[in-house]
Amino acid sequence: MADADEEAIRATSTEAPQIETDLSDETQDFRLLNHLNFLSDTSSSSLPRRGEKDFEPNPTEFQADVLAASRGAMHNALGHPRIHHPKTQVIGIYAPDGPAPPPELKVDEKGTGVSPEYCVYVPVPKGQYFKTMGRADRWNRVWLLPEEAMYLIERGTLDIKWPSELTGIDENDVNEPAIPMSIQAAYACLLGRSGLTLERYTVFTGLKRLGYAVTRAPGWDDNAQVNESKNESNKKAYTQPQQRGPGLAGIIGRCFSWLDDPFGTSSTAAGPVVGCGIHRNYAAVYRKLAIIPWYDPAAAETRDPLDTDVPFRVVFHVYKPSTPIKKSAWPAPEFRIAVVNTREQTSIPTLAQVGALLESTPLDPPRGEKMDRLMYMRLRHGYRNVVLAVVDQGVTSFLRISDAAFGKEKLYEAKGVPTGPKRHGNFRPKKR
Amino acid sequence: MDSLPTLPIPISFISGRYLLFSIDAVTYLRREHNICGVLIGTLPQIPQQNVFLGLPLELMPEEARVLVDRGVACIVDEAKAHDGMKSLLEEDRRQYLRELESQGLHATRILSDRKGQQRDQALKKLDEKAKAKAKAKAKATKAADDNASASSSAQQDEPASVVDLFADDGSNPASSSKPLTSSTPDAQLAMGITPATSYPPLPHPSSSSQLLSKPEVPLSYPLFAHLHSRGYFLSPGLRFGCQYVAYPGDPLRFHSHFLVVSAEWDQNIDLMDIVNGGRLGTGVKKGFLLGGPEKSREEVNSEAERVESVRAFSIEWAGM
Numbered sequence: 001m002a003d004a005d006e007e008a009i010r011a012t013s014t015e016a017p018q019i020e021t022d023l024s025d026e027t028q029d030f031r032l033l034n035h036l037n038f039l040s041d042t043s044s045s046s047l048p049r050r051g052e053k054d055f056e057p058n059p060t061e062f063q064a065d066v067l068a069a070s071r072g073a074m075h076n077a078l079g080h081p082r083i084h085h086p087k088t089q090v091i092g093i094y095a096p097d098g099p100a101p102p103p104e105l106k107v108d109e110k111g112t113g114v115s116p117e118y119c120v121y122v123p124v125p126k127g128q129y130f131k132t133m134g135r136a137d138r139w140n141r142v143w144l145l146p147e148e149a150m151y152l153i154e155r156g157t158l159d160i161k162w163p164s165e166l167t168g169i170d171e172n173d174v175n176e177p178a179i180p181m182s183i184q185a186a187y188a189c190l191l192g193r194s195g196l197t198l199e200r201y202t203v204f205t206g207l208k209r210l211g212y213a214v215t216r217a218p219g220w221d222d223n224a225q226v227n228e229s230k231n232e233s234n235k236k237a238y239t240q241p242q243q244r245g246p247g248l249a250g251i252i253g254r255c256f257s258w259l260d261d262p263f264g265t266s267s268t269a270a271g272p273v274v275g276c277g278i279h280r281n282y283a284a285v286y287r288k289l290a291i292i293p294w295y296d297p298a299a300a301e302t303r304d305p306l307d308t309d310v311p312f313r314v315v316f317h318v319y320k321p322s323t324p325i326k327k328s329a330w331p332a333p334e335f336r337i338a339v340v341n342t343r344e345q346t347s348i349p350t351l352a353q354v355g356a357l358l359e360s361t362p363l364d365p366p367r368g369e370k371m372d373r374l375m376y377m378r379l380r381h382g383y384r385n386v387v388l389a390v391v392d393q394g395v396t397s398f399l400r401i402s403d404a405a406f407g408k409e410k411l412y413e414a415k416g417v418p419t420g421p422k423r424h425g426n427f428r429p430k431k432r
Numbered sequence: 433m434d435s436l437p438t439l440p441i442p443i444s445f446i447s448g449r450y451l452l453f454s455i456d457a458v459t460y461l462r463r464e465h466n467i468c469g470v471l472i473g474t475l476p477q478i479p480q481q482n483v484f485l486g487l488p489l490e491l492m493p494e495e496a497r498v499l500v501d502r503g504v505a506c507i508v509d510e511a512k513a514h515d516g517m518k519s520l521l522e523e524d525r526r527q528y529l530r531e532l533e534s535q536g537l538h539a540t541r542i543l544s545d546r547k548g549q550q551r552d553q554a555l556k557k558l559d560e561k562a563k564a565k566a567k568a569k570a571k572a573t574k575a576a577d578d579n580a581s582a583s584s585s586a587q588q589d590e591p592a593s594v595v596d597l598f599a600d601d602g603s604n605p606a607s608s609s610k611p612l613t614s615s616t617p618d619a620q621l622a623m624g625i626t627p628a629t630s631y632p633p634l635p636h637p638s639s640s641s642q643l644l645s646k647p648e649v650p651l652s653y654p655l656f657a658h659l660h661s662r663g664y665f666l667s668p669g670l671r672f673g674c675q676y677v678a679y680p681g682d683p684l685r686f687h688s689h690f691l692v693v694s695a696e697w698d699q700n701i702d703l704m705d706i707v708n709g710g711r712l713g714t715g716v717k718k719g720f721l722l723g724g725p726e727k728s729r730e731e732v733n734s735e736a737e738r739v740e741s742v743r744a745f746s747i748e749w750a751g752m
Contacts, residue, residue: 053685053686053687054681054685054686054687055686055687056680056681056686056689057680057681066685067681067682067684067685070682070684071459075455075459077477078455078458078459078471078486079455080475080476080477080486081476081625082476082625082626083536083539083624083625083626084623084625085623086621086624091624153626154474154476154486156476156479157479162517166517166518167517167518167520167525179517179525179528180532180625180626180627181626182626182627182629182630183453183473183626183627183628183629184444184510184628184629184630184631185514185517185630187451187453187510188510188511188514189511189514191446191447191449192447196447197447198446198449198472205473205474206482209480209481209482210481211480342670343650390670392668392669392670392671393490394469394470394472394490395470395667395670395671397670397671
């Protein structure tokens with residue numbers, strides 16, 4: 001019996017199609033990395049398919065050898081050193097006290113014009129990474145946010161040095177070389193600065209690795225409150241979403257229905273919902289049946305991004321790699337991301353929390369020829385949307401939440417919509 | 433490779449999270465103590481992907497607690513430890529920098545050697561090609577046409593096969609076209625190195641003032657410790673809609689067997705949650721494991737007692 005079960009599992013696991021599996025979902029066999037030739041250009045090397053796995057451990061030496069090889073490959077891959085070619089080395093310097101004018105300038109400059117969140121500066125910025133990261137001061141140094149500096153040092157692109165005052169080197173001794181920061185030191189010094197949690201950093205670096213441009217959103221600071229003196233009226237509790245009845249079309253429709261039925265026999269108090277009059281088409285009947293109010297997301301008020309519940313607050317603005325970026329004037333973001341830590345937030349958000357989060361994003365109605373044509377795509381896209389990055393101890397899942405308007409899609413008026421019982425009705429968009 | 437790091441292994445406590453930066457510690461804990469953690473760092477050799485990740489390794493508080501209870505690890509307040517950079521002795525600092533430089537020189541030498549080998553190989557290939565071409569040419573009657581194509585193809589081949597080591601990095605756009613001028617590197621050309629850990633230059637056994645107490649663990653800890661003590665490897669389970677995913681062996685080689693959800697003994701469990709878990713687990717060919725300690729935190733003096741009282745149940749969707 002047990003054998004039969006095992007065989008069945010083996011059979012299905014080997015025959016199972018491997019196409020739909022997300023590679024990053026599973027622990028990967030690092031032996032596959034050995035086949036990647038790092039020394040050739042990466043354009044030709046594609047990611048390997050996932051390796052075969054066994055059902056359970058058995059005491060064979062073969063299995064032990066394979067496992068040892070996997071672990072050895074993993075050890076080698078993780079132990080790869082981060083080296084900087086002297087000609088292309090980009091050096092950053094850690095500034096624990098935030099932006100400050102260059103030390104050699106002994107003038108009483110009032111500031112650098114850079115926000116105090118920045119804490120690593122690059123005196124000679126070169127390379128493509130500063131196109132979407134960092135902020136230049138007036139001495140042409142680029143200041144980096146802690147997450148940007150950590151990302152760059154981790155990928156082996158930036159060599160961050162300890163500042164001389166923190167390592168006990170005499171500041172006037174120019175010949176004394178600075179000590180490079182280790183990855184561990186970068187984490188110890190930069191993580192936790194200005195609201196940077198490990199979860200936020202994990203989301204940031206995961207998106208950066210895929211090529212997205214990522215910036216902090218206005219809601220970054222958890223303690224920030226809506227500026228009450230400026231707009232006290234804006235601060236409000238989340239109210240039940242505005243509901244709509246049949247709307248303008250309904251009112252006009254009522255006029256017509258009065259023509260149809262001047263004696264008010266259709267009053268629901270005295271008869272059936274659709275009334276006892278003569279019905280000339282189905283649309284009129286359906287309109288009369290629509291007695292349940294519906295929610296119109298387009299009519300919801302936009303709220304201040306800070307007027308939301310932490311952690312359901314947008315902390316990152318994300319741009320596709322193809323978007324042209326100008327650091328002085330960031331375009332409107334393509335995605336807005338809120339970061340949730342599963343150990344601190346153990347339940348799914350309440351309607352009020354999600355409602356406030358969605359209202360803090362701008363209206364993004366479905367547009368375009370395709371959207372006009374395809375109703376389900378329209379519903380799925382919604383009128384407002386936001387991405388939740390849920391981080392469980394280093395494992396990130398992304399969820400897109402959109403504000404769909406089912407009330408706006410009148411199936412009885414639409415043409416070309418699939419009819420018939422449950423023919424194409426197997427769509428499941430995430431709805432609130 | 434089977435190196436034994438000095439025990440207890442220091443686990444860095446940074447901004448409320450438990451991290452490991454030492455490669456030896458990571459492989460040792462995986463090999464000897466069934467602790468995998470989650471790799472969250474970028475691999476410098478292939479930085480533009482999320483499938484293979486590198487150091488640091490994030491540990492769940494439960495994992496850190498198990499290791500501390502076994503006496504193989506201790507928790508170090510890393511921010512405090514790095515204040516020690518200020519009080520480094522000048523001698524230690526100098527020696528550390530010298531070491532880094534010699535490592536950098538070593539790296540330079542290896543790279544230039546490898547480049548030399550690649551160049552030799554490429555030249556050999558070209559040579560063989562030329563010979564083959566020459567043979568072909570001798571056979572062929574149209575000598576002039578052949579010659580032209582041979583020279584052009586050789587030119588095309590050359591830049592593709594003589595590849596600079598740093599071309600893959602993407603961060604060094606200038607270097608790919610500039611080969612090293614001399615094969616014997618001088619001191620100026622030592623590679624800069626970003627080490628993974630800060631020990632050295634910081635002194636290794638951390639002083640007791642930097643050590644922290646045992647990690648705080650969630651209510652699900654007893655079940656975690658119970659399964660871990662039975663040889664299971666456990667990972668965070670959000671991807672499968674549970675608290676932990678239990679693997680019968682190293683996840684490098686084995687698929688997971690159980691979706692683990694913990695509950696307190698007297699806790700009411702929604703029947704729907706059991707049905708959901710059972711269906712979900714069966715759907716991904718895993719068992720749904722529900723368990724917890726019989727004793728509540730009020731009844732016992734230590735978590736260890738709770739761990740001993742754990743009972744676990746697995747639920748399978750029978751589909752009757």
